[in-house]
Amino acid sequence: MKNVVVLLAIVGLIGLAGTTASAQTKIGYISVENVLSLMPEVSKFDSILSRYQADSINPQYASLIQTYQYKDSMYKDTLKPPPPAVKKQLEEELPQLINTIQNWQQIVxxxxxxxxxxxxxxxxxxxxxxxxxxxKEKAYTHVLNKESLLVAPDADDMIAAVAAKLKLSLPKQTGPAAPMK
Incomplete structure (x- = not known):
């Protein structure tokens, strides 16, 4: 009886070893930021962002400053002071405007x-x-971000295959660095 249990345990272990051997893990890695930097569309974004800031954000700031100055001058007008209800409303709005102006860089x-x-x-x-x-084509079961790896085989770097899939050209590689003496 004891021999039968041992025999079943051995057969079970062999069966488990066979299933783990057939389910191979293949890990690749890539730097998404490096691929992004190869894309020609990215070079246009600096000018688009500058235009966005000039056309959208800067006018908002100018309008905010103008609104603050107008409301502040109305609040401080000694020749023609605002009615009490308007003055109370200005007392609530002016600190909010000041806060928005002070935090403008964060908003931008x-x-x-x-x-x-x-x-x-x-x-x-x-x-x-x-x-x-x-x-999927190269049967990788896992793909990691290159920046999270300290050591990895060059053969598992997927940048060349991904660049080819996206029809991007990789920069020419200079040879490996000479060893330091």
Whole structure:
């Protein structure tokens, strides 16, 4: 009886070893940011973002300053003071305007980041679709971000295959760095 249990355990282990051997894990890696930098569309984004800031954000700031100055002068007008209800409303609005003006740089940064994300979203979608296609073609079960790896074999770097899938040209590689003496 004891021999039968041992025999079944051995057969079970052999069966498990066979199933794990057939389910190979293949891991690739890529730098999405490097692929993005190869895309010609990215070079246009600086001018688009500058135009967005000049056409949308800067006029908002000028309007905000103008509104503040108008309401502040109306509040401080000694020759023709505003009625009490208007003065009370101005007392509530002026601190809010001052706060918005003081935090304007943060507001600009958030608006610019949102616009940049809006512009880059279709490119990231193309990159991730290409990564998925290459991973499927080359039987990769996992794809990691290159920046999270300390050591990885060059053969598992997917940038060349993804760039080819997206019809991008890679920059010419200079030879490996000479060893330091």
């Amino acid at each position: 940064n958030q608006a610019m980041e949102a616009k940049q994300n809006e512009l880059l979203a279709p490119l990231y979608r193309k990159i991730y679709d290409a990564i998925r296609a290459v991973a």
